[in-house]
Amino acid sequence: MAVLTLSVFTITWAVLIIAIVVCGVWVFLAIRRSFTPVLIFDLTYLFMLEALCLSTLASPANAAETAFYLITLVTFLLNSALTFVILYEWGDRPTRMNQYVWWLKIALSITGVYTVIPLALYYLKLYYLPPRTGRKGTAGQVISEADEDEIPGLVSLKDVPEAVAIPPAMAERYRDRQLIGWGGFARVFSATKADGTKVAVKLPLLHDEAVGKMFISELTNWTEMECENIVKVIDFNILPVPFIEMELCDSSLAALKKPLDPAVAAWLMHGVASGLVYSHGRKVIHQDLKPSNILLCNGVPKISDWGLSRVVLESPVASPQAAFTPQYAAPEQVLRTVKDGRTDIWQAGAIFYELVTAQLPFAGENINEILSGIIGREPVPPSSLAPPAKGLDGIILQCLAKNPDGRFSDAAAFRAAIAEYLQREHTARLAAAIAGRDTAGAARSCSSLLLLSLYQEDFTSGYRYASELVNYAGWRRRGAVHELMRRIGDAIAGEGDAAEILARARDIAREIGEAGA
Numbered sequence: 242m243a244v245l246t247l248s249v250f251t252i253t254w255a256v257l258i259i260a261i262v263v264c265g266v267w268v269f270l271a272i273r274r275s276f277t278p279v280l281i282f283d284l285t286y287l288f289m290l291e292a293l294c295l296s297t298l299a300s301p302a303n304a305a306e307t308a309f310y311l312i313t314l315v316t317f318l319l320n321s322a323l324t325f326v327i328l329y330e331w332g333d334r335p336t337r338m339n340q341y342v343w344w345l346k347i348a349l350s351i352t353g354v355y356t357v358i359p360l361a362l363y364y365l366k367l368y369y370l371p372p373r374t375g376r377k378g379t380a381g382q383v384i385s386e387a388d389e390d391e392i393p394g395l396v397s398l399k400d401v402p403e404a405v406a407i408p409p410a411m412a413e414r415y416r417d418r419q420l421i422g423w424g425g426f427a428r429v430f431s432a433t434k435a436d437g438t439k440v441a442v443k444l445p446l447l448h449d450e451a452v453g454k455m456f457i458s459e460l461t462n463w464t465e466m467e468c469e470n471i472v473k474v475i476d477f478n479i480l481p482v483p484f485i486e487m488e489l490c491d492s493s494l495a496a497l498k499k500p501l502d503p504a505v506a507a508w509l510m511h512g513v514a515s516g517l518v519y520s521h522g523r524k525v526i527h528q529d530l531k532p533s534n535i536l537l538c539n540g541v542p543k544i545s546d547w548g549l550s551r552v553v554l555e556s557p558v559a560s561p562q563a564a565f566t567p568q569y570a571a572p573e574q575v576l577r578t579v580k581d582g583r584t585d586i587w588q589a590g591a592i593f594y595e596l597v598t599a600q601l602p603f604a605g606e607n608i609n610e611i612l613s614g615i616i617g618r619e620p621v622p623p624s625s626l627a628p629p630a631k632g633l634d635g636i637i638l639q640c641l642a643k644n645p646d647g648r649f650s651d652a653a654a655f656r657a658a659i660a661e662y663l664q665r666e667h668t669a670r671l672a673a674a675i676a677g678r679d680t681a682g683a684a685r686s687c688s689s690l691l692l693l694s695l696y697q698e699d700f701t702s703g704y705r706y707a708s709e710l711v712n713y714a715g716w717r718r719r720g721a722v723h724e725l726m727r728r729i730g731d732a733i734a735g736e737g738d739a740a741e742i743l744a745r746a747r748d749i750a751r752e753i754g755e756a757g758a
Contacts (some may be wrong), residue, residue: 408444408482415442422533431489440475443485460485462525463547469740470516472536472545490536490543494592497532499599503630504666506596507659508689509535511696512542513589514656520544521582521652528580530588531569532595540751567608568601572616572643583645586655590640590648597630598623602641616643632662663693684713688750695743700732703746714753721749 412418415432421441422429430442463485464474476486494509501509513535520527527534527547534546565574571587573580594602602621603614620641624631636658642648649655667686674682691706707726714722725745731737 411442411444411482411484415440418442439489441487441489443487445483466520466523466525466547468516468519469541470512470543471519472538472543487545488538488543490538490545492537493533494535494537494542494596495532497596499596500627500630501596503597503627503633504663504670504689506593506630507633507663507666509542509596510589510593511656511659511663513544513592514652514659515696516542516544517582517585517589517652518656521585526580526582527585527588528574529566529569530585530592531566532592535592541747567611568603570612570615571645573645575612575616581645582651583648586640586648586652587642587645589655590637593633593637593640594620594623597633597637598626600626632666636662660693660697663689667693680713680715684710684715684753685750687713688746688753692743692746692750695729695739695746698739700729700737700742703742704729704733707746710749714749718749718752721745725749 415430415434417431417433419431420428421431423446427443427445430444431439432442433439460474460477463471464477467473472490473488474485475488478484500506513530517527525547527544529546530544534544536543536545569588569591571580571584573584591602594600601611603611603618605611605614620638622634623637624634630637636655639658640648640655649658667689671683671686671690674680674686687706687710691703691710694700694703694706704726707722707729711719711722711726725742728737728742728745732739732742
């Protein structure tokens with residue numbers, strides 16, 4: 242199908258170019274009143290457009306494209322029939338009545354057949370229909386067809402053209418539907434429910450009993466998890482088609498412009514680590530962490546797509562699951578040996594590496610090169626590519642140890658190492674900002690230290706940083722900071738709501754970051 246689509250696109254370009262030439266011939270011959278040649282040109286061009294329509298109708302992308310080409314084909318056929326009638330009845334001997342019909346045809350053909358319709362064909366292909374030569378991720382990443390063929394278990398959109406539209410059975414449930422991404426097994430739409438709630442809807446590419454069971458398997462682990470750093474499932478069902486309704490997030494790590502400031506990247510990965518601490522505590526490992534699976538909701542990283550997640554048994558039994566994303570796969574996934582929570586730590590390390598360097602730790606021209614690098618090469622230290630990330634070298638390289646025993650023992654240890662880095666980094670930045678009379682910088686660093694303390698439920702340190710933040714936050718936010726101090730004081734006394742305090746502190750930190758003061 243990809244070859245056919247490419248040829249249709251190429252023909253459309255050819256139609257545009259030929260249209261310009263033929264239109265010129267039209268005008269030239271009409272001025273010379275050589276009517277028979279111009280009719281032959283007309284028929285030739287119409288036949289070409291009809292062939293284009295028929296070739297596209299053989300594999301339409303969706304109902305809209307089918308309707309467009311059917312209407313266009315009928316228009317071309319009628320125009321061809323009119324041309325035959327004029328050619329047979331008239332020839333080179335026009336009457337006054339037929340002359341009006343002739344000039345009407347010239348006007349219709351030049352404005353419609355030779356300009357409007359070819360341009361419509363071109364823009365339909367260029368803007369309305371998504372490309373079929375690759376697969377997009379949630380944030381717009383494209384995987385080539387060659388890579389698609391080498392990734393185990395991957396279903397390409399080139400094989401499922403109807404995937405660009407939400408199934409009719411689901412259309413009445415949601416409005417304002419828009420395709421925002423897809424992966425190897427499903428696609429995701431943003432949509433609005435009847436009550437006005439904006440949600441994300443995940444639908445499988447294929448509908449059969451096996452797919453329904455896969456969705457149920459995914460939901461078994463996912464719906465039972467309630468954590469700030471895990472995407473929340475709102476609703477799900479397998480009828481009329483399998484679907485998962487989730488909270489709608491703003492973006493993903495894949496969409497961020499890289500490299501990031503190391504401290505910003507560390508904050509994001511601290512949130513990812515918190516999600517892993519929660520899921521691993523429930524003995525659930527993800528196994529497919531990648532930037533497009535880490536969504537951002539108001540700046541908070543949330544882990545999504547638990548389709549490959551598995552419940553870790555007490556006995557060390559290796560899962561035969563071979564489906565993974567090669568660029569972020571751990572050595573044990575490539576070698577198909579025992580996987581546990583440290584597999585997720587490897588993948589988090591690969592993401593961390595990419596955030597601070599804008600490069601993958603193991604790159605290659607094809608999947609085999611990537612996989613051989615994962616099991617046979619040591620990664621270049623991040624600071625070799627991005628010197629500001631020097632303080633993160635140890636953390637990231639420990640995540641990427643070939644032997645799981647060389648990695649962090651668990652997600653909690655990984656998170657603690659990131660927290661230690663953030664504490665050290667922002668303490669130094671705060672001191673430098675104060676010395677340089679950089680009020681905005683001091684506010685950012687102080688709010689980061691405040692947040693870090695609250696994440697660790699160290700309310701005493703949190704109160705100290707909040708009281709210091711009053712001096713840097715600006716008069717517009719001082720009231721909010723004073724209220725936060727009061728609530729932290731309640732928490733120290735054993736009466737405050739830790740989750741609410743953290744949410745308020747995060748809002749203040751986000752406002753400070755956005756305002757620059």
